[in-house]
Amino acid sequence: MLAYRMIPPEYTEEYEIKHVSFGRPHVVLLGAGASYAAFPNGDKNGRKLPLLKDxxxxxxxxxxxxxxxxxxxxxxxxxxxxxxxxxxxxxxxxxxxxxxxxxxxxSLELPEGPTLYDHLILSLRRKDVIATFNWDPFLWNACHRNRSTASPPSILFLHGSVAIGRCDNCKIVLSRSQVHCKCGRAIEPVPILFPVTKKNYNSDAAIAAHWRNLQRALKECWAFTIFGYSAPKTDVEAVALLKEGWGRVNDRNLEEIEIIDIKNEDSLRASWDQFIHTHHYTVKRSYFESWLAEHPRRSCEAIWAQNMDCMFIQPFTPPRNSSFEQLHAWFKPRIDAESAG
Ligand SMILES: [Zn+2]
Known part of the structure; x- marks a missing residue:
């Protein structure tokens, strides 16, 4: 009698492009370190992004x-x-x-060519979520300049942002540069929340809604990437809300947690202990080594292929230091495969 053995298909680029199966989100949490890594030379005009120490x-x-x-x-x-x-x-x-x-x-302006934030936005699908603690306008503006190529993921501002305003009538968040909403109402700026222990996340309707959306996304997500966020002392309330959204560690033993940070692994492990189940996490030194950079728009599928289907997977990374034209052309087959499926 012949014995058949299942041989998994080879994980080629074509295989990765074609396999679009996840509805569960990949949630990415950005802290000050992410904007700092994305704009090491500051904005378009060389204006620096401050850290707490300077x-x-x-x-x-x-x-x-x-x-x-x-x-x-x-x-x-x-x-x-x-x-x-x-x-x-x-x-x-x-x-x-x-x-x-x-x-x-x-006053900060995006540099002209593609930045790490442009890569990040293009590497996530509409089902995915980026939640940021940063006030700068870069993420929001990067979404805008790529939106004709692909629908951006949901963007949540946990401490407000200078880029956004809200319409209380339509209960939506819009660009702050837009003076009036479509309904005719003037747009209210969304405040930025400063580093004090009691931030009162409920004081602004838009910020409160963004926190609720993040908690919902954390409950559903298959992958959670924490990029450049070190949970500073005055963020106790934030960490408690994140934890409440994530739930009990023992209930989350299959999902992937990825930490992108330059700090040493012991201190990262200590900061995020309440989220990490035994060994299900990885630490990356740079965004460009992350699941998102190595499997753009297919990160959840790639994690599944490696961890659940035991496939031997290899990275497929978009070109760095390229023009927008080249970058968008690289992403096109992936985006096309999503609407075909
Ligand atoms: Zn309105």
Whole structure:
């Protein structure tokens, strides 16, 4: 009698392009480290993205520090801002800091060629979700400039963004640059939430809705990528909400968690322990080594093929340092296969 053995098909690029089966989302969470990695030389005009340690210098808040009687060094903006926010005598200084920060972030412009954020948006499908803690306009604007090539994933702003506003009548989020909604109502800016322990995520209807959407997506997702987010001290509330969305670690033993960060693995493992089931996580040093970069628009399918179907998979990466034309041409067969299926 002949014995038949199942031989899995070879994981070629053609196989990856054709296999579009997932409805469950890939959720990507972006922290300050992601925008920093995406724009290492700053914006189009060389304006830098601040980190907490150089925030005061980059935004140019030194004069307000001396008004608030805060001495050098200014290397912990989280602590400085918390102190100012709690002091009723510094309400006016706080107001001017808020305005200066908003104005600075609003002035940032995307560089002309494709950036890491353009790659990220093109590498996810409409079912997927990017949730960001960053205020900068880059992610939103990158969605806009790629939308004629592919529908972007859902974008959620967990701490607000200078790029968005909301219409309370239609309950939608729109570009802040649009002054009026289609219904005729003026667009309200969505505030940016500063680093204080009690952020009050319910104070803005759009931010509250984005948190609810993220929690729903986390419950459903098959892959969760945490990129450049180190859960700072003032984000206790955020981590608790993420955890509530993710659920019990023992119920999530098959899903893939991926951490993209330059920190050492022990400290990352300690930060994300409540999310990680035994060994089901990987740490990548750079976005370009991630599931998204190596299996664009097919990340969930590729993780399934490797972990569940035990296939030997290899990466298929889009061209880096290319023009938009070349990048969009590379993605086209993948996007076409999705609508064909
Ligand atoms: Zn409206």
């Amino acid at each position: 925030f005061v210098e980059v935004i140019g808040l030194e004069h307000l520090m001396s008004e608030a009687n805060i001495q050098l060094p200014f290397d912990d903006f989280e602590a400085i801002y918390s102190r100012i926010a709690l002091d009723p005598d510094l309400t006016s200084v706080k107001g001017r800091i808020d305005t200066a920060v908003y104005t600075y972030f609003e």
